[in-house]
Amino acid sequence: MHSRVAMSVVTGTVLVLVAGCGLIGGSGKDGGTFKAASTPSVTPSSETPTFSPTPTVSTPSPSTSTTPAEPPVVVANRTVTQNRLYRVGAVPASRCKEPTERATSVAQVRAYYTEFVHCLDRAWAPIVRKAGYTFWAPKVEILVGDQPRSQCSITDSAAYCGGVISLKADFDLKNQRRDNKLWTRATMAFLVGHEYGHHIQRLTGIMDASQTRTNHTNGTDAQLLESRRIELQASCFSGVYLGADRKYFPATGAWLKKWNWMVANRGDEWNPTRSHGNKTNHSRWSRKGFGSGNPAACNTFAASTASVA
Incomplete structure (x- = not known):
């Protein structure tokens, strides 16, 4: 899963260096590289300026005070730890059932993810708007083989960059052929929910x-x-959606058991960059989101260092 901003990140079995492109990856951050605005050049005027012989100087009123702007990092700290999204309550159920398509062809994979994202839109849109933000749906692209992403060059199985959720059909097709079919479905649901979580961010x-x-x-x-x-x-947000829609999906029984196993075995201990979190913490945050169905449970920015190791 991958989202990316100015840095790259990784996600569990699919973790790759992000996260606007977001982890378990458009990094978890947004796609594209963020650049500081360049300082405009100023060309001296060729004309000779003229001055009034008795310039008038205005003196500010003693009652007028100028409040210095807050440093950007102070504003950023408040945005991630006290975001309005954490105060709007539970995500409403989309009332969507699990897509019936299975990863047996590229067309089926595309249909599954397209339907799933529409359901995510339905659930998250009212919450984003209630928090006072503008909602717009992300684009979805399904890639095959070495087909490049439209917004970033990351090569993991799923990523979020520049408002686009990219998913590689090869990953799902291989899982469907070689692994447990229920595990494949749970993984697909988790992946698209994670990348959509980067979109919410x-x-x-x-x-x-x-x-x-x-x-x-x-x-x-x-x-x-x-x-x-x-x-x-982002993984916690993925759990939030499934938790909100659990009765309709339904995320119960054998499906839920397989999902719990999957999120508990998705960590970055194997990766020296350690960009996505170990499997213990990944499981904890994913399950917190599922158990609450509320984005307030996902404030990782106010959590201890140990809980996001």
Whole structure:
């Protein structure tokens, strides 16, 4: 899963260096590279300026005071830890059932994800708007073979970049052929929910704010810690949707058992970059989202370092 902003990240079995492109990856951050605005050049005028012999100087009123602007990192800290999204309540059930398509062909994979994203739109749109943000649906692209992503060059199985959720059909087709069919379905539901979680981060300013925080950190360890916070939150948001819609999906019985096993065995311990969180914490945050159905349960930015290791 992958989302990416100015840094890359990774996701579990699919974890790859993000996260606007988001982890378990458009990084967890938004796709594209964020650049500081360049300083405009000023060309001196060729004309000789004229001055009034008795210039008038206006003196500010003693009662007028200028409040200095808050440093960007202060605003960013508040955006990620006190976001309005955490105060709007539970996500409403989309009342969507699990898509009936199975990963037996590229067309079936495309149909599954297209239907799933429409359901995610239905559930998240009212919550984003209630929090005071503008909602717009992400685009979805299904890739085959070495087909490049339209928004970023990351090669993991799923990613979010520049408002586009990219999913590689090859990954799902292989899982369907070689692995447990129920595990394949649970993994597909998790992946698309995770990348959509990065989209929610973008819509609510969390993604940009996290990038600002990353730009103000010193050292790789601090940057990876920030990456894990945004990636684990995306996994928590994935759980939120399934938890909200569990009765209709339905996320129960054998399906839920397989989903729980899958999120509990998706970690980045094997990856020296440690950008997505270990399997224990990944399971904890995914299950927190599912159990609550509420984005308030996903405030990874206010959590202890140990809980996002």
